[in-house]
Amino acid sequence: MATFRLLGPLEVWHGGQVVPVRGTRQQIVLSVLLLGVGRVVPSDRLATAVWDDDPPVTARSQIQISISKLRPFLSGLGFPNAIATREPGYALTVPGESIDAVVFSELVAQGREAARSQDPERAVRTLRQALDLWRGDALAGSRSRVVHAAALRLDEDRLSVIDDCVGLELRLGRHRQVVSELRDLIAAHPLRECFYTRLMAALYLDGRQADALEVYRRARYVLVEENGLTPGDSLRAMEHAVLTGTVEVAPLPVVAPQPAPVEPEPDVEAREVPRQLPLRSRGFVGREEARERLRSALLGPGAGDEPLVVTGAAGVGKSALAVEMAHEVTDRFPDGQLFARLRSGDARPVPPEQVLGYFLRALGVPPATLPTDRDSLEGLYRSKLAGKRVLVLLDDAASAGQVEPLLPAAVGVATVITSRYALTGLPNARRVDLLPFGPETSALLLAEMVGAERVAAEPEAAAAIAASCAHLPLALQIAAAKLATRGHWRLVDMATRLGDERWRLDELSLHGTGVRASISVSIEALGARERRLLLLLSALGAGDFGSWVCGPLLDEDATHAAGVLDELVDARLAEVHAGSGSNTRYRLHDLVGVFARELLAAELTPEERRAALHRLLRCWCYLAGEAHRREYGGDFTAPRTDAEPWPLPGWLLDDLLAEPVSWFESEHINALTAVRLAADLGHVALCCDLAVSLVTLFEARALREDWRATHEVALESALAHGDRRAEARIRYSRAALALVEQRFDAAGADLAAALAWFTDADDAHGRGLARRGLGTIDRIQGRRESARDHYERAIADLRRSGDEVGEAHVLTNLAQIELDSGDPAAAEDLLGAALSICTRLGVRRVAAQARYRLGLLHLDRGALDRAEAEFEAVLSSVTAAEDPAGKGYALLGVGTVHLARADLPAATTALTEALDLMRTAGSRVGEGRVLLARAEVALASGAEDVAADGLTAAESAFAEIGAGDWLRRVSELRLELG
Numbered sequence: 001m002a003t004f005r006l007l008g009p010l011e012v013w014h015g016g017q018v019v020p021v022r023g024t025r026q027q028i029v030l031s032v033l034l035l036g037v038g039r040v041v042p043s044d045r046l047a048t049a050v051w052d053d054d055p056p057v058t059a060r061s062q063i064q065i066s067i068s069k070l071r072p073f074l075s076g077l078g079f080p081n082a083i084a085t086r087e088p089g090y091a092l093t094v095p096g097e098s099i100d101a102v103v104f105s106e107l108v109a110q111g112r113e114a115a116r117s118q119d120p121e122r123a124v125r126t127l128r129q130a131l132d133l134w135r136g137d138a139l140a141g142s143r144s145r146v147v148h149a150a151a152l153r154l155d156e157d158r159l160s161v162i163d164d165c166v167g168l169e170l171r172l173g174r175h176r177q178v179v180s181e182l183r184d185l186i187a188a189h190p191l192r193e194c195f196y197t198r199l200m201a202a203l204y205l206d207g208r209q210a211d212a213l214e215v216y217r218r219a220r221y222v223l224v225e226e227n228g229l230t231p232g233d234s235l236r237a238m239e240h241a242v243l244t245g246t247v248e249v250a251p252l253p254v255v256a257p258q259p260a261p262v263e264p265e266p267d268v269e270a271r272e273v274p275r276q277l278p279l280r281s282r283g284f285v286g287r288e289e290a291r292e293r294l295r296s297a298l299l300g301p302g303a304g305d306e307p308l309v310v311t312g313a314a315g316v317g318k319s320a321l322a323v324e325m326a327h328e329v330t331d332r333f334p335d336g337q338l339f340a341r342l343r344s345g346d347a348r349p350v351p352p353e354q355v356l357g358y359f360l361r362a363l364g365v366p367p368a369t370l371p372t373d374r375d376s377l378e379g380l381y382r383s384k385l386a387g388k389r390v391l392v393l394l395d396d397a398a399s400a401g402q403v404e405p406l407l408p409a410a411v412g413v414a415t416v417i418t419s420r421y422a423l424t425g426l427p428n429a430r431r432v433d434l435l436p437f438g439p440e441t442s443a444l445l446l447a448e449m450v451g452a453e454r455v456a457a458e459p460e461a462a463a464a465i466a467a468s469c470a471h472l473p474l475a476l477q478i479a480a481a482k483l484a485t486r487g488h489w490r491l492v493d494m495a496t497r498l499g500d501e502r503w504r505l506d507e508l509s510l511h512g513t514g515v516r517a518s519i520s521v522s523i524e525a526l527g528a529r530e531r532r533l534l535l536l537l538s539a540l541g542a543g544d545f546g547s548w549v550c551g552p553l554l555d556e557d558a559t560h561a562a563g564v565l566d567e568l569v570d571a572r573l574a575e576v577h578a579g580s581g582s583n584t585r586y587r588l589h590d591l592v593g594v595f596a597r598e599l600l601a602a603e604l605t606p607e608e609r610r611a612a613l614h615r616l617l618r619c620w621c622y623l624a625g626e627a628h629r630r631e632y633g634g635d636f637t638a639p640r641t642d643a644e645p646w647p648l649p650g651w652l653l654d655d656l657l658a659e660p661v662s663w664f665e666s667e668h669i670n671a672l673t674a675v676r677l678a679a680d681l682g683h684v685a686l687c688c689d690l691a692v693s694l695v696t697l698f699e700a701r702a703l704r705e706d707w708r709a710t711h712e713v714a715l716e717s718a719l720a721h722g723d724r725r726a727e728a729r730i731r732y733s734r735a736a737l738a739l740v741e742q743r744f745d746a747a748g749a750d751l752a753a754a755l756a757w758f759t760d761a762d763d764a765h766g767r768g769l770a771r772r773g774l775g776t777i778d779r780i781q782g783r784r785e786s787a788r789d790h791y792e793r794a795i796a797d798l799r800r801s802g803d804e805v806g807e808a809h810v811l812t813n814l815a816q817i818e819l820d821s822g823d824p825a826a827a828e829d830l831l832g833a834a835l836s837i838c839t840r841l842g843v844r845r846v847a848a849q850a851r852y853r854l855g856l857l858h859l860d861r862g863a864l865d866r867a868e869a870e871f872e873a874v875l876s877s878v879t880a881a882e883d884p885a886g887k888g889y890a891l892l893g894v895g896t897v898h899l900a901r902a903d904l905p906a907a908t909t910a911l912t913e914a915l916d917l918m919r920t921a922g923s924r925v926g927e928g929r930v931l932l933a934r935a936e937v938a939l940a941s942g943a944e945d946v947a948a949d950g951l952t953a954a955e956s957a958f959a960e961i962g963a964g965d966w967l968r969r970v971s972e973l974r975l976e977l978g
Contacts, residue, residue: 008135312434315474400425468498538596582655624693768797782964888917928957
């Protein structure tokens with residue numbers, strides 16, 4: 001079979017000898033078709049390749065003549081019909097193995113795969129076999145600028161393969177064998193830093209440390225003195241490794257092999273066609289929406305009119321996306337692709353002048369002729385790009401000021417910028433903001449890099465790895481790369497390693513690349529206040545938070561502290577999670593928080609940390625107490641404290657607490673954490689204050705387990721520190737939970753203990769609240785006179801201490817006693833007094849309880865319409881408050897009215913819903929009362945068996961809580977049933 005050789009001067013071999021291709025024109029056309037084998041090459045491109053920028057009028061017909069001559073030539077080689085005419089040009093079809101460039105690409109892919117499979121011997125053999133195909137510079141001798149531009153890319157691939165191969169040979173201990181080859185490569189390619197790095201490693205491994213350092217000094221002279229370039233990260237890292245004796249030979253980088261034969265680009269000056277794009281990232285997945293936006297901007301009408309800014313946090317994949325898209329659109333920018341990293345190895349911003357000089361040298365400007373001032377550099381840069389189609393990729397920009405001098409003014413030149421910052425100072429920029437992956441894309445990346453079978457075999461471990469990596473692409477790629485090169489590891493092994501936060505960032509590091517290093521660039525750029533706030537925020541854990549926490553953490557006023565948080569958002573170290581205005585919720589990225597906690601331990605003393613958290617807890621108690629006061633109309637219904645607050649300005653309070661229970665809900669998890677934190681730090685009073693204030697939320701949203709857990713923590717703290725006052729307050733508040741759950745023995749014990757301390761301390765308010773609770777137990781269990789005594793003494797104490805809401809609550813309970821005792825007039829007076837207080841203070845919850853009992857009073861009098869109106873008003877109020885038990889009682893009242901009217905279907909509907917709500921709320925007394933009412937409905941409808949079952953169920957509920965009055969009512973109905 002005939003073969004075509006592009007890896008050197010163009011040659012065609014057949015029958016063991018070279019077959020000459022007659023005519024320069026035919027040589028160029030054949031070269032272009034071979035480079036684009038299997039694809040349609042437009043006639044215009046062929047014409048440009050032959051005549052550069054000045055094709056004759058007859059160019060199309062002359063290309064046709066060249067094609068006509070090549071067809072019989074190829075047929076004679078055994079490839080009949082090899083060239084097909086396809087709009088808008090021609091396509092060449094010959095076997096890939098007949099083209100040395102294709103064979104080269106396939107061998108390279110095999111060699112790299114062998115390296116990834118941990119078979120370096122086979123990898124070296126295969127890569128050397130690929131390199132042996134080369135006979136010199138690709139397509140050497142061609143006078144076509146288009147062909148030469150494509151050949152430069154082939155040459156670049158060859159150098160990349162050489163670098164990989166030498167790296168593998170170093171791993172195999174063949175450092176002496178590669179020294180001479182590397183010296184020749186450096187002589188031929190003096191700006192190729194990777195060869196200096198490899199030579200330094202080879203010399204060091206051969207025991208020649210001084211020679212290795214001399215190589216670095218020579219490299220630095222060539223780069224800095226002769227060309228004005230800064231040595232890259234890898235080269236400087238190797239110098240450090242040689243000096244410290246820590247040289248390690250890294251394995252072959254996990255990058256996807258690049259195809260060798262590429263379609264040539266038109267209109268390119270060979271000497272001035274930079275192809276500077278980095279290699280694509282292995283395992284690039286997802287980002288479909290962002291890719292489409294970039295693709296549209298780069299390929300659509302007006303491409304290049306506006307700079308494109310890809311923004312996002314460190315490690316989110318900005319550079320990988322930009323490089324991927326740049327490779328995808330290279331054919332639209334045939335005059336070259338410029339690339340520059342805008343941060344040096346020590347993370348400092350690279351001056352624009354340095355980048356301009358680098359770009360101008362890449363565009364063919366001799367170093368000796370470069371201007372020295374920035375204005376002249378900018379002018380020359382824009383002049384060189386005028387009239388060309390070039391893609392400029394600027395990676396990791398530090399500021400708009402750094403980027404502006406690098407923005408071309410020419411039409412047809414597109415600029416893509418990646419940055420951790422929004423770069424709002426750039427005029428007319430179009431932005432694409434990247435977030436971490438979702439779970440599905442994270443799993444896809446792991447499958448791509450580790451292997452779909454391994455991921456499918458351990459899906460839970462894969463999900464745990466992704467979660468520990470916080471779905472950050474950089475972290476996922478590092479974890480996946482480790483798994484890919486360590487085939488004996490199970491995914492669960494990696495998941496376990498990442499599960500411990502103390503070592504997570506150590507695990508997420510590979511060959512000098514790591515999450516810690518990536519994040520540190522952003523942190524090191526912060527000012528002192530911003531850095532301090534970041535570290536203190538990390539102490540709060542992994543949840544979201546409001547901007548109000550910044551004031552107490554920094555010990556500054558709220559407005560200025562929130563401005564510091566805005567700087568962290570701009571730096572992509574914090575992010576807006578939800579909400580707006582003062583109620584905006586923020587969060588730290590999980591891995592930023594991990595790193596910040598490392599720095600917190602190292603940079604702030606324990607005293608500084610404790611002081612900041614103490615201020616925050618004081619502010620927590622201030623806010624929670626204020627939310628309680630706004631919900632209840634004052635500082636009512638909870639034992640008071642004298643803990644020193646950390647106040648916030650009134651305007652901020654009004655914004656945050658417009659809906660107090662909603663604010664509590666937004667801070668729910670953080671509040672629970674704050675209770676535990678206060679206990680851990682030994683701030684007993686603050687711990688108990690916060691736990692008691694949170695009852696506003698726990699009561700409104702039936703969060704009983706949280707109520708129980710916070711009060712157990714607070715009581716344990718009070719007992720451990722011997723704080724009797726805090727103990728009494730928390731026992732009172734815990735008793736309220738026991739009352740809600742109808743655990744009357746437990747409630748009575750806590751209330752008795754609290755009452756004893758409040759009495760000894762002459763704390764009238766606490767004493768009044770404790771007596772109110774004891775009265776409620778007596779009332780429910782049918783001890784009316786004891787209940788009345790507790791309530792009357794409670795009212796006296798509550799009036800003395802100014803707790804009007806507590807007084808109103810006691811009045812409604814006294815009214816219930818009067819109703820149960822058959823004195824509706826007395827009950828009506830008491831309820832009127834309670835409602836007067838509630839109306840004046842705007843207390844909805846106690847008002848609903850009073851109106852419910854007023855409905856019972858009207859029901860008892862037979863005023864069914866008035867009773868129904870009261871129950872409907874209560875239903876509206878408790879529905880808005882999302883109070884399931886309150887709604888259950890309101891529907892019980894409505895159902896009882898329907899029963900009194902003999903509307904049994906309507907009564908059944910209301911009572912069925914009420915029963916579900918009572919069970920949801922866990923109210924046994926409420927459940928028993930609804931069951932009793934349903935039994936009355938069944939009795940009225942003649943379903944005596946159903947009624948009997950209902951009475952049995954109601955009796956069980958009442959007996960469980962010792963509700964004497966209601967047990968008597970069950971007995972009365974049993975008598976009616978006969």
